[in-house]
Amino acid sequence: MRKIGKREVEDMAVGAAVLASGGGGDPYIGKLMALQAIDEYGPFDMITLDELDDDAWVCGSHMLGAPTVLVEKVPNGREGVGAVDALEERFGRKFDAIMPLEAGGLNSLLPFQVAAAKGVPIVDCDGMGRAFPELQHVTWSLFDIPACPAVVCDEKGDVVTIDAVDNAWAERLARNVAITTGGSVFMADYAMTGADVKRCSIPGTSTYCEVIGRTIRECQEKNVDPVPEILEFLGAYELFRGKLDDVSRRTEGGFARGYAHFQGIDAYHGKECELRFQNEHLLCKSGDQILCSTPDLIAVLDIETALPITTEGMKYGARGVVIGIPVHKHWRSERGLKIAGPRYFGYDFDYVPVEERVKNNG
Amino acid sequence: MRKIGKREVEDMAVGAAVLASGGGGDPYIGKLMALQAIDEYGPFDMITLDELDDDAWVCGSHMLGAPTVLVEKVPNGREGVGAVDALEERFGRKFDAIMPLEAGGLNSLLPFQVAAAKGVPIVDCDGMGRAFPELQHVTWSLFDIPACPAVVCDEKGDVVTIDAVDNAWAERLARNVAITTGGSVFMADYAMTGADVKRCSIPGTSTYCEVIGRTIRECQEKNVDPVPEILEFLGAYELFRGKLDDVSRRTEGGFARGYAHFQGIDAYHGKECELRFQNEHLLCKSGDQILCSTPDLIAVLDIETALPITTEGMKYGARGVVIGIPVHKHWRSERGLKIAGPRYFGYDFDYVPVEERVKNNG
Incomplete structure (x- = not known):
């Protein structure tokens, strides 16, 4: 205790x-x-x-x-x-x-x-x-x-x-x-x-969450960019960096549903990225290319503070790093994918782990 | 028992x-x-x-x-x-x-x-x-x-x-x-x-329902028009006789809502009548004149058989007698009208008992 x-x-x-x-x-x-x-x-x-x-x-x-x-x-x-x-x-x-x-x-x-x-x-x-x-x-x-x-x-x-x-x-x-x-x-x-x-x-x-939050806080205190530290700690991947230029969000059927669209900045200049969500982000894609999908985690971190931006908190002009985090192995089982994979949420493609997508997308 | x-x-x-x-x-x-x-x-x-x-x-x-x-x-x-x-x-x-x-x-x-x-x-x-x-x-x-x-x-x-x-x-x-x-x-x-x-x-x-049904059945067996017998037994009023020429019904919010429109026949030739319902009939009017409203009962009886026609069973061409039945006194109290009177259901008029409306409408 x-x-x-x-x-x-x-x-x-x-x-x-x-x-x-x-x-x-x-x-x-x-x-x-x-x-x-x-x-x-x-x-x-x-x-x-x-x-x-x-x-x-x-x-x-x-x-x-x-x-x-x-x-x-x-x-x-x-x-x-x-x-x-x-x-x-x-x-x-x-x-x-x-x-x-x-x-x-x-x-x-x-x-x-x-x-x-x-x-x-x-x-x-x-x-x-x-x-x-x-x-x-x-x-x-x-x-x-x-x-x-x-x-x-x-x-x-x-x-x-x-x-x-x-x-x-x-x-x-x-x-x-x-x-x-x-x-x-x-x-x-x-x-x-x-x-x-x-x-x-x-x-x-809970302890895992605490360490993530502490890492971000300590980086901020030391004036160090927290994003690389967080990516390393989570075993996660940077998927995109961009400026939010469109967000559509409606409260429908007891959920917050919608999408967010980012214009690329820095290394992603000229590219674009779209997130689809139902309370949680379920899909991240750039044009036709899928970058990450449920049940893997998709998070948007504020580019300055590395603080997470929730789907209901996204606003025009926000500059964010979109990251993909491999999900716990329980969710990658056949049954896990059946109840929380892309097809459950109505997307017409099979799940591919984020680490493979990142490798394949080069 | x-x-x-x-x-x-x-x-x-x-x-x-x-x-x-x-x-x-x-x-x-x-x-x-x-x-x-x-x-x-x-x-x-x-x-x-x-x-x-x-x-x-x-x-x-x-x-x-x-x-x-x-x-x-x-x-x-x-x-x-x-x-x-x-x-x-x-x-x-x-x-x-x-x-x-x-x-x-x-x-x-x-x-x-x-x-x-x-x-x-x-x-x-x-x-x-x-x-x-x-x-x-x-x-x-x-x-x-x-x-x-x-x-x-x-x-x-x-x-x-x-x-x-x-x-x-x-x-x-x-x-x-x-x-x-x-x-x-x-x-x-x-x-x-x-x-x-x-x-x-x-x-x-239940016994009251049984007697109503028996009265209709026995009239049919004796080839007698059941409507006058039913009106007398119920202390009810004939409001209209007509042919159903329009019915709008949608299943919305867990209710059957809509209206039915009748063209007058016999003594009502040239007149029209409209019923508004939410599962049950709530309002019967002819033009701007209110003939009967909740909590008094409004029923439509088939003109030939005197069998009641439910809101979900109303069809174009049906010929019906619309009757108004005074409701039990419990519902005519201040509290009864508050929870089941016209204003509860969104109508902008006060309740007048059907027997008074019939008298006033001449």
Whole structure:
């Protein structure tokens, strides 16, 4: 068990937003909520997978909806706790620990606040190792762990408990509750034993996020360009450098969908690059050439600060480095690609790992 | 307790469709489901409010969605039972009886099938005395009885349990589950004691429906025009006679919305009449003159057979008698008009009882 204070939270928020692939919620809001929770409850308790008992009872905690909505509809801080309370009541059993569903500016940190309010530790892991748009896009799905019963809470106090036939239907039903109640909701789901958490999760995600954020911060403090350091630490690839000259974003079906277009600068002068997103970036291409696709991670870092730019935060004139990060091997399996590969999201091509695309594209 | 056999079911289906004000689901489907249930379980048991114990535990059973959908997506018969099962599990208590939410071709009879499958009687009452489009439009709402916990089931086996802040939010959330899962769902809700059922319901609705249906049938058997008999029995008014020359109907937001236009015939030659509906008929007008509005009932009877024509069943060329039926006094109260009067449905005029409109319109 280690304590997570304000410095760690600030670093995690930045690192999580890098892994969030453009989604996962605004890191600024996530950070503010977590800092306020530390003021209220003291530093957070975080345990590693090794420190988690096999028979512990653990659930995921997260928001679901369009990140575009969250920027204006800031959580009141009770929704996430209400969801876990209702799930405990359903099972008639208290949870021993809470875990994040995904890496994301908000969704990495929200569970810390929920865990602190519940007086239990957070587990240093998650179900994606990145952010994905939909509820069923977790490694837990790959191991047949049900999302349900899944509890959905809104800010008014409405509670909806979903027992769906599968995790994809849980997503559809939860997404529509989000749409009905204003675009974003808070959830508790994927209740499982400590043994299942160890078997099916991506380990160490929070610490990984913290190191990414710390690396960026320390480079800034030393006035060193953080991008090369980050690329090396992540084993990632620079895909493009450009100036954002077009962004189209609509909040549709409970997601932020759209595209962003960059004109190349520096070595990329005269070239162009387009990103397609559904909350998270799913595709990066230059003309007809695909540079990177889901489930590999695509992130846009501010060219000066290396701070990640979320899909809802992209603005005309932003100068960014687009990077591609190889995804965890769980997602490169046949089943992983079936639920989160390009074809799942409606793209008519097969997945090729980013490292091969970079090599082939020369 | 009395037994409800096939003859009673056939009469009830017709009478309920008259009170359904155009909505409440196709009486043909409701009848087929009930007849099949009688083959399976034997005649239904129905008890009056007087025969219901004060400490009995009772819930409502019904479908929710657009009647237009039900015509193509016929229920498999298990959804309604699944909803009651889940609500029993939630309370940890079996229900002693089941009651309909509304009068309607399907929603009057579906609960009989559910009650038979559960081995409990149906109560001769309902929560509307007619059909209304939305879940909160029950007399139980007027007495502050919560719809929640409300269980929603679809035909695949998805179960969603709603604990909403009020009955209007329960409606919004349930409606969106219906939209998500294909346009119609089955529900169990408004769990209450026998004492509350007696205090807050419309008594004797099923028997009333049966008498309406029987009156129409017997007139047909005697080759007598049933319309005058029905008007007298219901204390209702003939508003118009015409030929349907335009109908616009769309399935939108989980409702069947639209209008129907009639050209006058017989005494109404040269006049016209328009009905506006949201599942149920809400407004009947001739030019600028309002003939009848919600919460009073508006029904269209086939001019030859006096059989009711539902909003989803209206076709070009149909010749109908439009009738207005004074609604139960519960709905004419200030609170009743607030939740089910013309202004609730977006019309910019105050409610005037149909008997006054008929008198004033001369």
